[in-house]
Amino acid sequence: MSHATLPDRRSSLRGASLPKWFPWAAAAGSIALGLGISAAAGLQSDIQWGLIAAVLFVIGTYAVASKVEGRRQAKDRVATSLVWVAFILAVVPLASLVYETVKRGVKVLDGYFLSHSMGVVGDAEPGGGIYHALLGTLQQVGIATAIAVPVGVLTAIYLVEYGRGKLARAVTFFVDVMTGIPSIVAGLFILSIWIVTFGMGQSGFAGAMALTILMLPTVVRSTEEMLKLVPNELREASLALGVPKWRTILKVVLPTSIGGIATGVMLSIARITGETAPLLMLVWTTPWINANPFDGPQGSLPVYIYLQYQSSAGVGPGYDRAWAGALTLIAFIMILNLAARGIARWKAPKTGR
Amino acid sequence: MDITTQTSASPPPPAPLSPAEQKRAARAATRPGDRIFLGLSRGSGIFLLVIMAAIAVFLTWRAVLALSENEGNFFTTFEWNPTGNPPVFGIAVLAFGTIVSSIIAMAIAVPVAVGIALFLTHYAPRRLSGPIAYVIDLLAAVPSIVYGLWGALFLVPKLEGLYGWLDDYLGWTGILAWQGGAPRSLFTVGILLAIMILPIITNVSREVFRQVPQSHQEAALALGATRWEVIRMAVLPFGRSGIISASMLGLGRALGETMAVAMVLSPLFDIQVSLLDFGGGTFAQNIASKFGEASVMGQDALIASGLVLFVITLLVNGAARMIIARRKEFSGANA
Structure with a gap:
């Protein structure tokens, strides 16, 4: 892969650099790999393949970039990918919180729910309101x-x-x-x-x-x-x-x-x-x-x-x-x-x- | 500010005044409206101090009543039985649980939050960073009871796979061994607390990173630094104290968090070696779940543990505020 992506050197002042689409490709590749590994190992939790994919993404980016672009650039790319991973790590639970609440909440939320109390409704009975x-x-x-x-x-x-x-x-x-x-x-x-x-x-x-x-x-x-x-x-x-x-x-x-x-x-x-x-x-x-x-x-x-x-x-x-x-x-x-x-x-x- | 002071204090002019003028000056200084308003606003400030003093006094008073009956050592007893005869209770388990869950939360939340803050200020496309910051602001307002509901019904089942993993590969440490019960442990509490304090740490760090002088960053760029090197050489050193105080504000929240912990943890009044096995407890969780069946003596014992929590959060928040205040002074010279 690294050979194929080497750009032609137009100037001796510019070092080799990876193409712009590289981070996206690396992300897609590591997610696919993560899913593959977890399917092969029979892991049932979403958290696991997510973590595997994140680790693969960071390590893969570092390996490829340090080969093509040199160590300083590779460190920069790792920092970038870590920051992206941190962002996604945080957004996933927060988005899931909102999504789950809306998905499960709309089931019984209606005018009746808002306008009635729990007075004659037992805890295990349906109906009642807030x-x-x-x-x-x-x-x-x-x-x-x-x-x-x-x-x-x-x-x-x-x-x-x-x-x-x-x-x-x-x-x-x-x-x-x-x-x-x-x-x-x-x-x-x-x-x-x-x-x-x-x-x-x-x-x-x-x-x-x-x-x-x-x-x-x-x-x-x-x-x-x-x-x-x-x-x-x-x-x-x-x-x-x-x-x-x-x-x-x-x-x-x-x-x-x-x-x-x-x-x-x-x-x-x-x-x-x-x-x-x-x-x-x-x-x-x-x-x-x-x-x-x-x-x-x-x-x-x-x-x-x-x-x-x-x-x-x-x-x-x-x-x-x-x-x-x-x-x-x-x-x-x-x-x-x-x-x-x-x-x-x-x-x-x-x-x- | 200073100019207003002078105007309002109406300094006497150096030239001698006629009696009529003196009279008018005196009246201006002590207009009844001004005096009433000053009294009201000063009174509100004093009222606030009185509340703080009252909190300390009343909690201490009830706590002393409970402690004088306590037959066990308050700090080392592994038991909570304030209604027994003789009453025995201690906070060792609660202190352990509170500190451990907060440490786990900080270990996860601080790096991630700093990452998001950097993402928002230095990495994200500008069109994206505004809305994302806005959404994170909103998430800071989600109440803890909703986090608790989500944690108990959604996060806990999802964590079983991760727990099995940790047990397989790191179980030999003892700390991360898992006996296979429901993952309602201090470790889960730590993860949930981390998610809950992410928004506040992110917001404060973002504000600090945004204040990093542009000239520092441009200087680093001009020397040929990569983006990561700019962050390491210009942004992080400038923001260090801000990150510390943001983390301590988050820590203060994590320490006092009640409902989410009470809903996720299966409490057991004992210290477990493994963090993954259910059991343990935190100050706030213990108060919330024991309160219902407590007698007056039981309530006083809970108040005693609440007093300890109060003092701990006071110290943490006070330290955070002091760091922020110190930083303000020297960044003022920069601005």
Whole structure:
């Protein structure tokens, strides 16, 4: 092969090089070989032939290239092929995740599924739906947003517009630290203060408080970044006209950056909507519709998925419902994400003048 | 920033003021609206600090209550029986499981994520790299419960072949021996965690690689470097601290991951020599799966283990943030 692909040397300054189609040919060849080997050896898993093909591709590229082009070029080609392999290694599971969820989720996902609860449906029976869980999730996330957004935005305003000195540095540091709090620890905290110490029962509100803790730092962070993008000239112009500082912030700084702030808020809503662990501890669930987030267990989408999965053990209607719930959750989060990015593009803060 | 400060602080002019002017200056500095607004925003910041302090205080308080009853050694006992008489529980198994699964996850995810980040910034055709980066951003938002569902129902059966392989060729190490149970082991957890933290490590490293000064890369190219040599000489040294902090952010996620681990792992409160046999546990997984049947004492014991997890993630995230902050300073001179 290497003899056939040697190009004619037009100039003594250019070394021999492999043709442009070489990487593609090598990839196709190694996939075919990998499939052949796994068929011959009777390996049943897709992962195995994929790994064999990847290894063959990298080694083959190095062998051929070092023969034709020299060692430095061969190393370059190996790096290129490794980077491609890394990319494909990562895309395959992520694509499969989305594909599987959609494929298995659409089976039972319809209007009936979205508008009925599990109240009179046993775990092993078909039918039922997620209305109670959707309602609970919307209420819990809504309460968390209602607390976290004002506090978070005000904190960011403090950090950007007023903050200097020890307090601001401490707040900045702890916001960073707070970003890394595992959701289960936030849940344990609310458990120890709200349920163990104050003796309150499980309720949607308790879950919402844990979600608030998880949401606050991301709101502060993104709002801070957006406020920093507002050009100082705007603030100075407003202050020079004698407008008080607080009105400058409310009427000039915030409107300029509102698009970015909205984006950050929606992304953090998307982040907390899928949180399961704290809700499992603090809200638990009920198959009935409980529209009062302050009293008693309430359904929620992530906990619904978890319990349907657990009770079904991989087969039956519960299994289909778990996937359909997962599809609904992903769809909800993706729509929030896309909308957030849409807003970001549409209302991008105008830097400069 | 500095200019705003001066305007808002309204420095007194050097010339002596008439009483009327003095009065007006004083009023401007302490307008009620300004004071209320400053109070509100400062109050929010303080509220945030209070929450952090409260988390530490309450978790410690409940943990101390549990630990004072504990008859076993909290750090070395291989048992979790806080409701027994006397109560005995320890975190040795959980610490082992958490650390091992996170190490496996990091070993897989960091090279792959750096590879993808390089792919996006230096290899992919420009038309492709934008949409791919966008999709990876979206994948970072997929909740862990969905990863858990996918891992338990799709990934676990697929891994049986790979496990057999590892057992055939590397079983003699003992670490990778497999007795043939369902592949719901710490190794599988590590693989799933790796997939889950890929997007965040990729995103942060990509941002860093994008900031590599164009002049460095062009200088290397002008010396005749191949693309790989450009990356090795200009891109990776510049991005090293960024990669480290990105990995630590990913590590922080992997350490605290709950639902995906709870759904994939078959827990067993024991340390196995082989990573492929089911069993073991992690802090977060143990809390989620033991919580349901726990009494108050059991809850307090779980809170004690949660406190350990809290401290570990604090240290990891704090270190990551410090590396990022340090880098910002010196790259600022570059920009």
